[in-house]
Amino acid sequence: MPPSYNPAMTAFDRDRALRLAQETFDIEARAVAGLKARTGESFARAVEKILDVRGRVVVMGMGKSGHIGRKVAATLASTGTPAMFVHPAEASHGDLGMIKAIDLVLAISNGGESDEITVILPVLKRLGVFIVAMTGNASSTLARHADVVLDSGVEMEACPLQLAPTASTTAQLALGDALAVALLDARGFRSEDFARSHPGGALGRKLLTHLSDVMRSGDAVPRVTADTAFPQLMREMSAKGLGASAVVDDQGKPIGIFTDGDLRRLIEKGVDLRAVVARDVMHPGPRTIRDDELAAEAAALMEQYRITSVLVVDAEGKLVGAVNSNDLMRAKVI
Missing domain, CATH: 3.40.50.10490 (Glucose-6-phosphate isomerase like protein; domain 1)
Incomplete structure (x- = not known):
């Protein structure tokens, strides 16, 4: 045997x-x-x-x-x-x-x-x-x-x-x-259909998560007007923790943005910050994205323009939110 x-x-x-x-x-x-x-x-x-x-x-x-x-x-x-x-x-x-x-x-x-x-x-x-x-x-x-x-x-x-x-x-x-x-x-x-049957996966998060789901909204969005004095601008940025502040017009539409990086560059140049207002130091024409867009689109926008935050607007162009790379990372979009 x-x-x-x-x-x-x-x-x-x-x-x-x-x-x-x-x-x-x-x-x-x-x-x-x-x-x-x-x-x-x-x-x-x-x-x-x-x-x-x-x-x-x-x-x-x-x-x-x-x-x-x-x-x-x-x-x-x-x-x-x-x-x-x-x-x-x-x-x-x-x-x-x-x-x-x-x-x-x-x-x-x-x-x-x-x-x-x-x-x-x-x-x-x-x-x-x-x-x-x-x-x-x-x-x-x-x-x-x-x-x-x-x-x-x-x-x-x-x-x-x-x-x-x-x-x-x-x-x-x-x-x-x-x-x-x-x-x-x-x-x-389509890929969107695939995501609906995989909501717990990375693809699902990218294709189903909209900015309205992850953005900061309401009082959590730092904003000032063009005539806001610089000290008040800094208080708004520090209180909201976004690393930036939107500058809006009388209708609430963003006309500029000021970031932590802008602050460092102004200090390096020796600018007298006590004498300036938001209009003097903001970047005009900030990058914005609609609130009904996918959060992944905001991530792509940040990567394309090498920025760390983006302002979110509604269909009328009014500021309704803001999001930065940390927000997207916490939502596991990136």
């Missing part, structure tokens, strides 16, 4: 490990590239049917194909196609009730003969559910029951024993991604 496998019995061969890694990359790259020639009318029909489905795309798969199926379902759901994963084994014990006639089933199985899937195929057909098969066996039970067959077959697995699903699961993953990409393009899916 042959001994059971014991890792300690095999000496590690560094060169062999590197060679196997490189061969794995080559085999799996060929598996993905091979899909290109076999992706045609059936793929287009699958995309068309998914676009028309009134319910959800229900993804199924057993074993390693099931892991791929979960990822495919998640990718579809995050790119505008309502989708969920249903475990085939659980489907036979009640979860089949999750699937309605208005849904579409995407069943993934390399061999196409997984018992847990084949046993529920007749039930799905009786329900009138449209079935898309992703399989490497065009003559399998799954392929025969499917309305559309996507060929995910590979010539060989990367596993040297030809046992562990490797190249075949890579091909399934690539084919699932191709479906998601084709679908999001057909739906006109």
Whole structure:
């Protein structure tokens, strides 16, 4: 009787490990590239049917194909196609009730003969559910029951024993991604739509956070008029902690800005600050941004003009807020 496998019995061969890694990359790259020639009318029909489905795309798969199926379902759901994963084994014990006639089933199985899937195929057909098969066996039970067959077959697995699903699961993953990409393009899916399903991520914060959500407003915004004496200007800046103060006209529209950097430069020049007013030291025509713009736009404006704060105005051009780089960092926009 042959001994059971014991890792300690095999000496590690560094060169062999590197060679196997490189061969794995080559085999799996060929598996993905091979899909290109076999992706045609059936793929287009699958995309068309998914676009028309009134319910959800229900993804199924057993074993390693099931892991791929979960990822495919998640990718579809995050790119505008309502989708969920249903475990085939659980489907036979009640979860089949999750699937309605208005849904579409995407069943993934390399061999196409997984018992847990084949046993529920007749039930799905009786329900009138449209079935898309992703399989490497065009003559399998799954392929025969499917309305559309996507060929995910590979010539060989990367596993040297030809046992562990490797190249075949890579091909399934690539084919699932191709479906998601084709679908999001057909739906006109935009980065803003993607952000709505990822509100907790960095992209979500950048694409969903508006200036009105993070800006300083009301009395927290430092502002003076053009005739404000310099000592009062400094008190306003110090009290509000923005590192700058807006200079506004009688209508509340910003006409200038004075910053901490301006103060340092005036001191270096030896200017008699007791004799000046805000008009004398402000930068006219300050950079402003609308309050309904994204906070990320304010960050881009600061980077473009190498400034650390920007004034926020409403649709009429009146000062309603201010934001600096620290505010954007706290909001995790930058």
